[in-house]
Amino acid sequence: MSKADRRAAARLAAAQALYEMEVADKGLADILAEFEAHWIGREVEGDQYNPAEVAFFRDIVSGVQKDQFAIDRRLDDALAEGWPLKRVEALMRAILRAAYYELKGRPDVPGRVVIAEYVDLANAFYGPEESGMINAVLDALARESRPEEFAARA
Secondary structure, three states: HHHHHHHHHHHHHHHHHHHHHHHOOHHHHHHHHHHHEEEEEEEOOOOOOOOOOHHHHHHHHEEEEHHHHHHHHHHHHHHHHHHHHHHHHHHHHHHHHHHHHHHHOOOOOOHHHHHHHHHHHHHHHHHHHHHHHHHHHHHHHHHOOOOHHHHOOO
C-alpha cells in the first residue's frame, strides 16, 4: 500500500475520530487508543479499514484538538453568511477541521492535495452539493493560508 493510500486512510480515520470525539464526548487519549486498537487496518461491522499512517492520524487529531478554538473561528469566518459552523452537520465539521488543520499545520503536504483528499472523503458521505461547499471553503482557506502556492495558477 502506498504512502498516499496510508495517508488517505489516516484522513478518513481522523475525520471519524474527530466526529466521535464531538458526538460521544470522548477525550483525545481514549479516541486515539480506540481507533488504533479497533479501527485502523481492521474489519469493523463488515467494512475493511485500510492500514493508515498512524503518526499522521495522531498529528491531525491532536492538532485539531489543540487548536480547535482558532480553527473553528476561522471556519466560521469562511462559511457563508448566516451559516455558522455549529449549523454544519457534525461529520462535515470534522472534515473541515481536519482539512484546515492540515492546510495550516502540514506545509509538507501540497494544498491542492489536501483539498482533493478531503473533497474525495466528503464524496464518500455526501452528495455533490455538500462536497462542493467543502471544496469552496477549503479553496478559500488554502488561498489565504498558502498564497505562494496558489499565486502561480489562479
